[in-house]
Amino acid sequence: MLGSMIITSLMSFVVSSFLFYFFHPKAIQFGLVDKANHRKLHKGNIPVIGGPAIYIALVCVLFFEQKFTSDVLYFVSCSGFLMLLGVIDDKINLKVSLRLLSMIAITTFLYHFAQFKISSLGDLFALGDIHLYGASLFFTVIVVIGVITAFNMVDGVDGLLGCLSIISFLSLAILFGLNEQFKLTSICVCFIAALIPFLLCNLSILPGNRYKVFMGDSGSFFIGFVVICLLVVGSQSSMHLDNQVGESDSSLAFRPITALWVMTVPLLDMIANIIRRIKSKQSPFQADRGHLHHKLQDIGLSDTQVLIFISIFALIGAAVGIVGEVSNVSEVVMSSLLILLFIVYFHLYSNAWKVSGLIHRLFGNKLPVS
Numbered sequence: 497m498l499g500s501m502i503i504t505s506l507m508s509f510v511v512s513s514f515l516f517y518f519f520h521p522k523a524i525q526f527g528l529v530d531k532a533n534h535r536k537l538h539k540g541n542i543p544v545i546g547g548p549a550i551y552i553a554l555v556c557v558l559f560f561e562q563k564f565t566s567d568v569l570y571f572v573s574c575s576g577f578l579m580l581l582g583v584i585d586d587k588i589n590l591k592v593s594l595r596l597l598s599m600i601a602i603t604t605f606l607y608h609f610a611q612f613k614i615s616s617l618g619d620l621f622a623l624g625d626i627h628l629y630g631a632s633l634f635f636t637v638i639v640v641i642g643v644i645t646a647f648n649m650v651d652g653v654d655g656l657l658g659c660l661s662i663i664s665f666l667s668l669a670i671l672f673g674l675n676e677q678f679k680l681t682s683i684c685v686c687f688i689a690a691l692i693p694f695l696l697c698n699l700s701i702l703p704g705n706r707y708k709v710f711m712g713d714s715g716s717f718f719i720g721f722v723v724i725c726l727l728v729v730g731s732q733s734s735m736h737l738d739n740q741v742g743e744s745d746s747s748l749a750f751r752p753i754t755a756l757w758v759m760t761v762p763l764l765d766m767i768a769n770i771i772r773r774i775k776s777k778q779s780p781f782q783a784d785r786g787h788l789h790h791k792l793q794d795i796g797l798s799d800t801q802v803l804i805f806i807s808i809f810a811l812i813g814a815a816v817g818i819v820g821e822v823s824n825v826s827e828v829v830m831s832s833l834l835i836l837l838f839i840v841y842f843h844l845y846s847n848a849w850k851v852s853g854l855i856h857r858l859f860g861n862k863l864p865v866s
Contacts, residue, residue, distance in 0.1 A: 497682075524541070550719075570610040610735045614636045618753055646765065647720035655699045657715070668758060698710065
């Protein structure tokens with residue numbers, strides 16, 4: 497199994513690397529680029545090809561490693577549709593309503609044909625599992641839209657979406673591995689391998705800065721969808737992507753509350769921004785400069801420092817979730833800790849200037865002159 501995982505990971509890395517190299521000039525010719533504006537402070541027009549490159553790399557790995565069962569085929573088809581939706585959105589900026597309707601349609605399709613559903617929230621109040629029954633479809637749709645939106649929202653600083661995605665997939669790989677679901681572990685590791693070439697290009701680590709790329713909506717839609725699919729597969733008796741239907745039903749990899757800890761930063765950032773926008777009588781989907789990475793930039797941190805700060809925060813959150821799962825800490829305790837974390841986070845998020853001095857001292861910066 498380890499040998500197979502190494503081979504497929506190398507395949508994922510090589511295919512992804514080649515596709516970023518191949519798609520880069522094609523995207524410029526086609527006009528699939530991100531242009532600077534009042535919210536986007538980069539220089540020049542940057543190709544947004546993260547979605548197609550990583551999607552094709554993952555499909556190649558699945559074709560090599562997995563039997564294309566109906567569930568796997570549905571997963572590949574629906575994630576491909578969402579990726580293409582993102583490509584179109586990157587090109588012509590689709591209406592929010594059309595994006596939402598597409599996500600609703602895909603989730604509803606998977607719910608009925610692949611048993612992709614959130615049916616239980618776990619034992620959050622020490623009174624037994626909370627089952628959703630008739631509300632399962634509605635809740636599943638809301639969660640899918642929420643997770644995709646959360647990953648889309650954090651894509652605002654070079655390397656941030658890539659690093660947060662790697663942290664989520666690494667956490668899932670550990671959780672699946674501990675539960676001996678090695679096919680799912682392999683998918684997570686291959687996804688990480690496919691993201692490494694993106695980070696090298698996105699962070700301009702390659703010599704000459706010739707292949708700068710962005711993830712784009714195609715990438716954030718695809719990543720968010722894959723993350724929520726794996727979270728549902730791991731925490732619910734639901735869709736099967738590991739060809740082990742009998743085993744998957746008998747032993748879930750982790751509890752539903754742990755799934756939230758795996759994506760701590762995207763989750764907290766999304767909820768805080770939705771609350772802020774509603775309080776300001778704005779649309780929850782109205783893009784602005786109010787995200788965590790914008791707040792940190794506004795108090796004077798460099799993009800690199802923002803990336804390091806948020807990535808460490810995400811690592812700590814994911815580690816808490818994994819330790820809580822492995823140690824079998826009560827779901828009531830884990831959910832209470834997450835709520836407490838959000839309350840503290842929202843207070844600091846709303847008053848970032850009050851802690852700017854502490855954050856600058858963490859990086860050894862000179863305090864900005866007011």
